[in-house]
Amino acid sequence: MIHKSGFVSIVGKANVGKSTLMNSILDKKLSITTYKPQTTRHNIIGILNKPGYQMIFCDTPGFIEHGQNILQNRMIQYVKKSLKDVDIILLITEIGKFQKKSYLFNIIKEKNIPIIIVINKIDKIVSIKEKNIYNKTIKYWKNILDKTDIISISALKDINKNILIEKIQKLLPEHPPFYPKEFLTDKPxxxxxxxxxxxxxxxxxxxxxxxxxxxxxxxxxxxxxxxxxxxxxxxxxxxxxxxxxxxxxxxxxxxxxxxxxxxxxxxxxxxxxxxxxxxxxxxxxxxxxxxxxxx
Ligand SMILES: Nc1nc2c(ncn2[C@@H]2O[C@H](COP(=O)(O)OP(=O)(O)OP(=O)(O)O)[C@@H](O)[C@H]2O)c(=O)[nH]1
Ligand SMILES: [Mg+2]
The missing domain is CATH 3.30.300.20 (K homology (KH) domain)
Structure with missing residues (x-):
């Protein structure tokens, strides 16, 4: 039986739900989440082990363009580090958030690896007005990244999580597991x-x-x-x-x-x-x- 394994980086601006998504995929609250921006300060590895594959996720600090102190600059470095030698990038965004000109987007675009645009918090769409903004968001991403998968999810309400995992599984390279299959994280x-x-x-x-x-x-x-x-x-x-x-x-x-x-x-x-x-x-x-x- 073939085995797939690879590194999946979860990046995006602060507060879009990166950590919530990783926790939901792993079914374990490994990464802390709050309603305030810049909650995550480190790269946190979370490993999903299933028969036939191992996905190594990396939750990252919310990306800011310019750090105001050494800590924030370290956080920017963490995001960049997570994008080195990675197999798949999940760019997490929210309805109505566009980031074409962002520095992060430019770094990602230059990499010749699969990117999945993940539009999170779709459970918040309750009115026609929000539905219209949602449609505009999809159109926007389709225009600037034509060969990229776009998937709409709710990390909080578990909507479309399995579709996302299946997509990642398809893109994952054939490789033996990088970590022992009982490992959940690399942090003490x-x-x-x-x-x-x-x-x-x-x-x-x-x-x-x-x-x-x-x-x-x-x-x-x-x-x-x-x-x-x-x-x-x-x-x-x-x-x-x-x-x-x-x-x-x-x-x-x-x-x-x-x-x-x-x-x-x-x-x-x-x-x-x-x-x-x-x-x-x-x-x-x-x-x-x-x-x-x-x-
Ligand atoms: N309604 C809704 N809220 C969500 C969803 N996903 C995350 N949130 C909320 O958004 C807020 C931020 O979530 P986090 O997972 O901490 O976001 P993050 O991107 O990791 O933030 P930083 O670590 O600060 O960069 C929290 O209050 C979450 O409960 C979702 O699918 N729907
Ligand atoms: Mg976080």
Missing amino acids: KRFFVNEIIREKIFLLYKKEIPYITEVETEIFNEKKNCIYITSFIFVERNSQKNILIGKLGKSIYRLKYYSENSIKNFFDKEIKLNIYIKIFKKWYNDYKRLKMFGY
Whole structure:
């Protein structure tokens, strides 16, 4: 029996649903997702293993044209890196979003590999007005990329997911598996702890807080019935530390509660989580410090 395997990069602007799509394909919430842009900061590999094929997806940070700090520039580099030696590109977009002149689009076009344009969030089409915008979006992509597959999906509502997987399967090269067939990702367990806490920060705190925080897990001690975890949240200033803690520690308690629950679901095990806050000035503008956080 032939076996197919290859690398599939998921790219596109921030907030279009790249991470939601990867999670839906894998049936596992591997990548964090929020309603705020620039949630994903790393490339995250997610592997779909089936008899006869292995698809290695790479979820990427939302592409921005120009970074405003070193962290954002690292995120741009991650997207570019994900496009090297890749077999198939999924360019994710939304109804009414056009990106012909974008830098990302130009890089992709130059590559001589299959691109699938994925128009996400079609569950949002409820009126004739939206239907018209949708038709215009399809026409737009057909005009600029004539030999490309266009597929409309809803990553959130699982619409057309299997059609997309079948398309990818057809385009996948013949190759033995690149990873052992039981692998789901290449990232260590504590990476997902950091990400889950970061997701809760995105969801529970306002304004700049999600963007000026980073999470690092120092202790990940897995016992038979429970995982003991100690994580640090890094912020820039004392005032931000106070916001994170909240009145009488209410906010940090909430963060710990929601994080612990999600980590428990992720690993399917009891979790004892300790969270500490540390001040770390301009970590996102310093290469050495970024490295410490795994960038
Ligand atoms: N209605 C609807 N919402 C969706 C769909 N897919 C994703 N979303 C929502 O869009 C928001 C962004 O989703 P993400 O998956 O985090 O988007 P992303 O492209 O990974 O964003 P970045 O990591 O910031 O680049 C979330 O609130 C999702 O729930 C969809 O098919 N339909
Ligand atoms: Mg994302």
